[in-house]
Amino acid sequence: MSILFKTERLSICPIHLPLDYGDLLALHNHPVTMQWIPNNKSPWTLADLEAKYQMNQTLYDKKIGLYKIIWEEAGIRITIGEIGLFPCGDAPTHIEVGYILHQTYWKRGFATELLCGVEQFAQQHLAYTHIRAQLFESNINSKKLLERCSFLHLASVSIDAANTKLIYSKSLVDPSI
Secondary structure (H helix, E strand, C coil): CCCCEECCCEEEEECCCCCCHHHHHHHHCCCCHHHHCCCCCCCCCHHHHHHHHCCHHHHHHHCCEEEEEEEEECCEEEEEEEEEEEEECCEEEEEEEEEEECHHHCCCCHHHHHHHHHHHHHHHHCCCCEEEEEEECCCHHHHHHHHHCCCEEEEEEECCCCCEEEEEEEECCCCCC
8 A cells, every 4th residue: 555644643645436436435425524615415335436436547746636534543544634745835835734634533633643744754755835724714723733733813704694714724844924
C-alpha cells in the first residue's frame, strides 16, 4: 500500500475502489459526521463515490486529490476519514485542505495531528506558499482548531440566508504570516 504521508498515528493513503467502498460509504452516510460538509448529499451510493473519486487517478501523481485517513494502532488499521488537497483557483500559490473525520474519532487529537502533518508534507513536497481551509461559521470546533494551529481568518462569505463560510489561511514559508 502506498502512503502519501504519515504522522504518529495516521497514514494518508490513496483511495482504491472498489476495495474502500464499505469504509467510505459508512463515512459519507453518517449524518452527524457529514453535517459540516457543504456538498453533502444523502444517501451516498457506490455510483456517487465512483464519480467523486474518479478525478484522483489524474491527481495522485501531483500528490494532490482525495485520500483516506487511516488510524494505525497495535497493528490494526481503520479508515477514519478522508482528506482533500486541491489548488485554490483564485490563488495559484495556495493549496486548500479539507477533511472529514468520522464522529467516532472526534475529540481524540486526530484533526490536530492531521493538520500538522499536512502542513509538514506541503512544506517538504509541494510548491505552495499558503495552506487554506474553509468551513461553516457554525463549525466552532474546527474554527478553534484552525486558530490553535495558527491559521489566520481571511474572510467571511455568505453562502445563503442561513449559512456563512469562513476562510482561513496559513503561510507555509513564513510562520509569522
